[in-house]
Amino acid sequence: MKSPGKVAAFAVAALAGVGLLTGCSSGSSDANGKVAITVASLIPGSSPDAFKAFNQHIKDFEKANPDILVKPVEYQWTGPTFSAQLAAGTLPDVFNVPFTDSKSLANAGQLADITSNVKQLSYYDKFNKSLLQVAENDKGDIFGIPYGPYAYGLSYNRALFTKAGLDPNKPPTTWDEVRADAKTISDKLGIAGFMEFTSGNTGGWGLTEMTYARGGRMETTSGSKTTVTADNPQTVDALKFLQQMRWTDNSLGSNFLLDWSGMNQYFGSGQTAMFPSGSDVLTSLVQQDGVKASDYGLALIPTSGANSGVLSGGNVAVVSVGASAAEKAASVKWIDSYYMQKLLDKSAAVTDAKSLVANKQPVGVPQLPIFDKAQLDTSLGWIDSYINVPKSNVAPFQDGIFTQTIIPEPAKHTQELYGALDTVVQAVLTDKNADIPTLLKGVDTQIQALIDADAAKK
Amino acid sequence: MTATTAIPAHRRRKRTPMTWLRGGGLWNLLFLLPMLIVFGVFSWGPIVESVVMSVQKTNFVTTSFVGIDNFVAVFNDPQLATAVTNTAWFALLALIFGYPLPLIVAVLMSEVRRRRGLFSALAYLPVVVPPVVAALLWKRFFDASPHGVFNTIIGWVGIPPQPWIQSASSAMPSIVLEATWAAAGGTIIIYLAALTSVAPELYDAAEVDGAGIWQKIWHVTLPQLRGVLLVTFILQIIGTAQVFLEPFLITGGGPVNSTLTILQLIYRYAFTNSIGGDYGKATALSIMLALVLAAFSFVYFRVTRAWSEN
Incomplete structure (x- = not known):
């Protein structure tokens, strides 16, 4: 079987086979x-x-x-x-x-x-x-x-609060109280009393929230010009707060490479008693990390100063x-x-x-309205008898969130900004002598260049 | 050069398309075709596409030609110097610890008379563990709390808890430790195989001449293994220059970019920005890395050719 004709026939058959396979693999959106x-x-x-x-x-x-x-x-x-x-x-x-x-x-x-x-x-x-x-x-x-x-809230483990001798019905309402409670928990239980996100762009997300809570902003817009303002007094203050908790109190534990999933696991396995995150995080904590809604508490992020508010997304x-x-x-x-x-x-x-x-899923996880508050309240009223997240556990958040100023995330190059800020948070938590203003100036320069490049193209 | 028997010109058959066809050329081509297609589609296609993409700005919906802008942007990125330094640091540490270790273990194992199979299996076991599983396991072992696996072990001999991957200074050495553990088995097996090809008469002769164990290793084993050593060396350099998995999974490049490697920077260019990565910059840096490695390999083989042949 060496004739060119037979070879050609063989090749055609092979190609037809490939064609058939290709036909099999291409999906069709319409079935019947x-x-x-x-x-x-x-x-x-x-x-x-x-x-x-x-x-x-x-x-x-x-x-x-x-x-x-x-x-x-x-x-x-x-x-x-x-x-x-x-x-x-x-x-x-x-x-x-x-x-x-x-x-x-x-x-x-x-x-x-x-x-x-x-x-x-x-x-x-x-x-x-x-x-x-x-x-x-x-x-x-x-x-x-x-x-x-969602709006940012302070998630906390009520069982660990009790174990450390703290009242789980009285979560911290100021940053000083956050620090004091974290130290108590850390000293008594040998775990992180409080922890902040640090990697996968979430470090920047969390730091932005801590900045908003103190009245600062990561970006400001005037007309069509956006300026990156990571090097602001409130962000410096937030980082100094973390620095003191890490190097003076030693209340932040020992893991400083935590992204969103990592943090949820960390919290779910009882290695940290508090962490700031979206108010809707309980759903994932239950579905993925085995957190019991009865052990979970959600409080407001402490806010202070002019223009302070809560980050929402x-x-x-x-x-x-x-x-x-x-x-x-x-x-x-x-x-x-x-x-x-x-x-x-x-x-x-x-x-x-x-x-x-x-199916043992949480009902009644705190959320913000898509239409208006009245509509949200009405919809929650319909399912009131099914709500299985203890209302008293999330009351510190739910009762106060509608009086807070809700602030959206930075608008320009948000993910790159968060990524650059990850490095700053990591530096503060792993280097005792981290130079905060210099690090933040570096972020300003890096992200401003991206924004200016966009503006130049228009 | 050895002498060859030249075929007189008048006796050479003239090659024409017809003689090629009758000689079974079409069959050869046909059997070669699947491999050529697979190689072309999955190897050369992406390489050519990468070269094209390196002079473009694209989000896979709109594409524009930008010339060498991507290369200039990569050169001006302060993270490039960090990534190159970190990768060189990883390569150096891996060379110091990861290169001689398998050789030492292989030589020692070749001296073992009994249960060599068991030792070979133990040495090779880490290679069998899927790399992602191994990296994630080690991430747990590196737990910096006093209750972490490694900190508990070193605590038994009175060493205080170490930060391991949680400190910018110790993160890279920690990763090298894991990478060496994970890769040593494969190299040990290569060396063991090469050692079996060393003629026993050479050791006998050396012994007759009064050589001890170290002299036998230095004067017999190493010279006999030089061909394999040369290849494993270049493979190690290329492998360490392309390190990605371990820093990606264990530290994500942190803390403070202390484990950010070149490949991870490429990944960041392409994928960190969720609203469309900078694929142009990512491919530009990939091509720069490939060119540097190709140049290094070329120079390396030229420089070591004499040693290899003699």
């Missing part, structure tokens, strides 16, 4: 006339009970929308993994991004324009317009639906840029069903809460 979409489900590593609750929601959704097939995909937004997925085109059709990123992604054409789909929603006019703006591009087109807004449910018109419509239906209806419709709220309770 149905629209198939992939949606972000839960963070990898979440408990089987949490997945059970999520899958139940899919079943209910598919029953109500027989022309749509939903495939869940585990998903967690982190800066580095998200950009890799974005570059590789492996994101699901529906996923979420933080408030800090949605506008930039929309302007860069990396998200699907869902303006017409969102405007068809019956409650479109009810949206808090300033909140909806985070999901719009500069032209005002809509690229997502905001959900789950949230997520935007968005649709993949490659989605077809039918997939976009199906995706917005899913976002409406999964993220919105429990806030707007009593039966949806009750069904969701029932499912969460049945």
